[in-house]
Amino acid sequence: MPKTPFESLTDYIALPRVEGLALSPDGARVVLTVATLKSDETAYERALWEVRADGSGVPRRLTRSAKGESGAAFLSNGDAVFVSARPGSDDDDEAAQLWLLPASGGEARPVTRLTGGVSGIAATATASERVILAADLLPSAESIEEDARLRAERKKHKVAAILHDSYPVRYWDHDLGPAAPHLFSLDLGGLEDTVIRELPSASDDGDAAKPYPADLPRPRDLTPRPGRSADAAGVAVTPDGGTVVAAMQVPEGLDLRYRLVSIDVSSGAHTVLFDEPGVDLEWPAIDHAGTRIAFLRTAKSTPAGPTAQELWIAGIDGSGAHRIATDWDRWPAEFAFDADDAALVAVADSDGRAPIFRIPLDGGAVVQLTHDDFAYANLRVDAVAGALFALRSSWVTPPHPVRITADGPVALATPAPLPAVPGTITEVETTVHDGARVRGWLLLPASASADAPAPLLLWIHGGPLNSWNAWSWRWNPNLAVAQGYAVLLPDPGLSTGYGLDFxxxxxxxxxxxxxxxxxxxxxxxxxRPDIDETKTAAMGGSFGGYMANWVAGHTDRFRAIVTHASLWALDQFAGTTDLTGYWKSIFTPQAMIDNDPHRFVRDIRSPLLVIHGDHDYRVPIGESLRLWSELTEHFAEPDGTIVHRFLYFPDENHWVLKPQHAVVWYQTVFGFLGEHVHGTTWVRPDALG
Known part of the structure; x- marks a missing residue:
């Protein structure tokens, strides 16, 4: 079989990656966000590329900058907007701003100059040039100028302290605060194409005291003094840009919930549309007529069981609210109004895939629109021709853009050619003790046969409310297949796409x-005859790491186990994770004891490779520190050595994202597996000294 990029970690990290998709208002152009490896191979840089929506032509690169671009969206006139820390400065303190790339051609230009930068594009109107931005201001700032002054003072005196008065205080991999999230309205309709000066650095002496530039449209704060409430779970804007509907955060003890709030852009007035204690109301979408909203309603789960994710429809003023698709037992990951506003189109996990569905608003039956083995994401609706656009992937195909019509999906041009993979994929399943069907994907190396069976690597997904159905650049089983392993990607109980009962x-x-x-x-x-049952290993990250730990304490069938960012001691984890309330809501006190992996440390027989990043706040480093200390306590030899190993990343988070760290991660994992599965000599990766 010809060599593929997965035989070499250097070749693998150099593969270009399509990460986002935006569709022009006329449905003629698709803009892709594409990540490529920087020349020094230590990070990825992102650029925008344009492809024709009808599938013709070749990709055309739109942007180039040292800082890269992200979050692309279109204005109603066809201009593209994106977020970037341009100009191409090497100053790490350069704040990201909103940039505009004219549809008529020419260079991109900055259209904001907020000292703290722009966090992202929350929404764009389809019949006006209004953009809703997410950006942070310091808590006591009454204006963007006051925010600039306060930031300058903190910087001058080297103050990094944060005073909290609400929970949570950090999220995934970063501290929250001192600034609070805001939503801003920015009208670009009157923007003139004039000669403007280059953006000065926000660190220039005296710059913070200057008024906001008069040659730029001034952002209007829609959420003054928001606390954490504007850390929204979805924002939508009416076509005319006059009304914003946002899922705004409400603290609820150790937990939080989201309510739907309507914001009148002209007056700034807020009207609560829906607010239910113990219920999340999220991800609002507005129809093309600007008269109705769709949203997701989910009652908080309790230890008694999970709850359904419900799709609701209401008037733009909140009137006539009612649930649709009451018999549809799937959880929509994203949804939008179809071109005719008579239905929603949605993506949802389903049976190991993530197809697109059409959900009529009149109570008609839900119809599955795609029937392949792919997962779809970044769903976009062409309101002119009625076609759909999305990124499509599977475990043997990275994300790539497609156009979906009644005739089915058609692949578009892409600047990231699809690489060959080192093996094949097949579906496996079994019936378990309670009659449930449990299925998964099995990736096999080309060499696997009854005469040459492959060793098996059980790879357990995170979540746990998740499914092995879409390509992942971070967790890529093809790299293990290239090493000769068959990789099993199962969806056990707790996985999504099989109904609430599962x-x-x-x-x-x-x-x-x-x-x-x-x-x-x-x-x-x-x-299976092409699997060598005498050479097996297991691995997983996050919830998969929890399961790897549980497996280690309950069976000795695996020759080696890799546990990444894993939950080890549930009593300490529940109080140190960034979302304590959620974890306390899914376990009874007794269940937290009964399902605690660390109680079974003395029963571990398989060698463990423990991996963790110090900037992981979802599963804090204390989990692996305690696991490592308890492994050492119970299994150290007289000279202090143990068969287990601990790979620690001081500056990584839950996933380990830096390219060279990903290389070290896989080198260490494959070296550890080779030592214990095949009996090969352990070789320390060069980068580890």
Whole structure:
């Protein structure tokens, strides 16, 4: 079989990656955000590329800058907007701003100059040139000029302290504060194409005291003194740009919830549309006529069981609210109004895929529109021709743009050619003790056969409310296939895409059905003649790391186990993770004890490779520190050495994202597996000294 990029980690990290998709108002152009490896191979830089929506032509690069571009969107006149820390300064303090690239051609230009920068584009109007921006201001700032002054004072005196008066205080991989999130309205309709000066650095002496530039449109704060409320779970704007509907945050003890708020852009007045204690109301979408909203309603789960994610429709003023698709047992990951406003189109996990569905508003049956083995994301609706656009991927195909019509999906041109993969993919399944069907994907190296069976790597997904259905650049099984492993990607109990009852099988009992499901589908896979059941290993990250720890304490069938960013001691985890309230809501006190992996440390027989990043706030580093200390306590040799290993990244988060760190991660994992599965000599990666 010809060599693929997956045989070499250097070749793999150099593959270009399509990360986002935007559709022009006339449905003729698609803009892709594409990440490529920088020349020094230490990070990725992002640029915007344009492809024709009808599938013709070749990709055309639109942007080039040292800082890169992200968050592309279109204005109603066809101009593109994006977020970038341009100009091409090497100053790490340069704040990202909103930039505009005219449809008529020419260079991009900055259209904001906020000292703290722009966090992202929350929404754009389809019949006006209004943009809704997300940006942060310091809590006591009454204006963007006052924010600039306060930031300059903190910088001058080197103050980094943050005073909190609400929970949470950090999120995933970053501290929250001292600035608070705001939503701003920015009208670009009157923007003149005049000669303007280049953006000065916000660190220039005296710059913070200057008024906001008169030659730029002034952003209008729609959420003065918001606290954390404007850290929204979805923002939509009416076509004329006159009304914003946002899912705004409400603190609820250790937890939080979201309510739907309507904001009149001209007056700034807020009207609460829907607010229910114990219920999340999220991801508003507005129809093309600007008269109705769709949103997701989800009652908070409790240890008694998970709850359904419900699609609701209401008038733009909140009137006539009612649920649709009441019999549809799937969780929509994203949705929008179809071109005729008579239905929603949605993406949802389903049976190991993530197809597109059409959901009529009149109560008609939900119709699945795509029937392939792919997962769809970044769904966009062409309001002119009625076509749909999305990024499509599977475990053997990275994300690439497609156009979907009644005739099916058609691949568009892409600046990131699809690489060959080192093996094949097939579906496997089994029936478990309670009659449930448990399925997964099995990736096989080309060399696997009854005469040369492949060693098996059980790879457990995170979440746990997740499904192995879409390509991941971070967790890529093709790299293991290139090493000769067959890789099993199962969806055990708690996985999405199989209905609420399937999720409930593992609720409040992570060590029960999720574990027995994993062992059952591993048994079924090992029964294949092309699998060597004597050479098996297991690995997982996050919830998958929890399961790897649980597996380690409950079976000795695996020759090696890799546990990344894993939950180890649930009692300490619940109080140190960034979302304590959620974790306390899914376990009873007794279940938290019964399902705690660290109680079974003395039963571990397989060698463990423990991996963690210090900037992981979802699963704090204390989990792996305690795991490592307890492994050392119970398994150290007289000279202090142990068979287990601990790979630590002081400056990485939950995923380990820096390219060279990803290389070290895979080198260490494959070296560890090779040592214990194949008996090869352990070789320390050069980068580890």
């Amino acid at each position: 999720i409930a099988r593992g609720w409040n009992a992570w060590g029960a059905e999720p574990f027995t499901d994993l062992m059952a589908i591993t048994d079924a896979t090992e029964a």
